[in-house]
Amino acid sequence: MEFKLIKKDKQSSARLGVVTTGRGEIQTPIFMPVATHGAMKPLTPAQITETGAQIILSNTYHLHLQPGEGLVKKAGGLHKFMAWDKPILTDSGGFQVFSLPNKRITDEGVFFRHEVTGDEIYLDPASATRIQQDLGADIIMAFDECIPYPCERQYAEQSTKKTIRWLKECQRAMTDNGQALFGIVQGSVFEDLRAYCAREMRALDLPGYAIGGVSVGEGLELLKKVVAWTAPHLPEDKPRYLMGVGLPEDILESVERGIDMFDCVIPTRYARSATLFTRRGKIRLTNKNYKRDFFPVDPSCTCYTCGNFTRAYLHHLFVSNEVLSAVLSAIHNVHFYLNMMAEIRTAIADNRFMEYKSRFLAEYLEGNRRTKQ
Known part of the structure; x- marks a missing residue:
């Protein structure tokens, strides 16, 4: 994997670049x-492609549970298994350290x-790396501890040092198969810990760097x-990935x-609950105001949904509990x-960029x- 920085915005730290993968x-x-x-x-892979997606994210922990990385590897890797020929990034399971109970x-x-069987499942840096290598993702994430918010300074410091140590164990577990390992900078909301973690990881000269432990309630x-x-402590010639973010305003502020790089479940999760994004804010299509609204979801949008269907039709689909409601909303x-x-x-x-951000x-x-209102 290679990253080329093409241009930097003159009025901000926004960057234009290209990541090249196999x-x-x-x-x-x-x-x-x-x-x-x-x-x-x-959505089907074909529908995802039509939205303009260049790369998608899958989760190591969940794929380890079902169907298991051994089966995916036997099928020819995750790309072939799910019929997706563009790049894939896999999270390591570190977020599940934050999000799962017990x-x-x-x-x-x-x-x-295990949430259903009660079986004990163990992940460590070496096993999380091995699972991701068996899945065959193009970019894989180091196993880390996603620190909850709020937390005590002492816990954050101990956890951050653990994440750095675990990253080095992930590096040692890597085999040379063309995959790119990204480290994840932690440190909660403590500026010195974020800077410390970023500097320690930068010294390892990784293909890319992520910022984790945000979008956890802060x-x-x-x-x-x-x-x-954090960003100023990361190398300019490597991609920077903010994990689990987010809403349009979060993305613009972070750019x-x-x-x-960004990822989040929000677009598809909101779609399934009838919340759609437009240039004039979010709308909830189950609202009775849309029953006789024959405009597209967003008149300025060029997606398949807006080109063919009205808000009234999508309102009808949601009220009727039709599966198509979620499909068309997710596409949009x-x-x-x-x-x-x-x-x-x-x-x-x-x-x-700053003019665009302000206007948007x-x-x-x-x-x-x-x-x-």
Whole structure:
């Protein structure tokens, strides 16, 4: 994997770049739709491609449980198994250290309890790396501890040092098969810990670097601070990935601070609950106001859904509990995100990112305020 920094915005730290992998190029800044189990609810790979997706994300922990990395490897790897020929990034399971109940964290690894069978599942840096190598992802993530918010300073310091140690164990477990290992900078909301972790990881000369432990309840203002503290300590010639982010306003603020890659379940999760993104804010299509609304979801949108269907039709689908409601809504939301990223890239190329951000947020946030009234 190679990264080329093409241009930096003159008025901010926004960056235009390209990540080159064996399965194609990724234009950055980019949003990565999430296919946790090797499938993106509720879209086919062809539909995902049509939204403009360049890379998707799958999850190591969940694929380890079902169907198991051995079966995926026997099938020819995750790309062939799910019929996706573009790049894939796999999370290591570190977020599950934060999100799942009934786990036990040790200095060596983490014991999970299967949510259905109650069986004990153990992951450590070496096993998480091996699983990802068997899955065959193009970019794999180091196993880390995603620190909860809020937490005590002493716990954050101990956990951050553990994450650095685990990263080195992941490096030792790697075999040379063309995959790129990214480290994950932790440190909670403590500026010196973020800087320390970033410097320690930078010294390892990794293919790329992620910022983890955000979007865990700290809010947008603290998220902006964490990114601003961390990004300057990461090398300019490597991609920077902000994990689990997020809403359009989160992405725009983070691009301004030098982030290249994003992922989140929000576009598809919101779609399944009838919440769709538009340039004038989010709308909830189960609202009775849309029963006789014959406009597209977003009149400015060029996606398949907006080109063929009305808000009234989608309202009908949701009220009728039709599966198609989630499909058409997910197509729109994912397209909205990826179109926004394309506009961001164009704005950076033209040295007008801050103007674009200001105009986009003024319209989008004002629309959200009107919707809440």
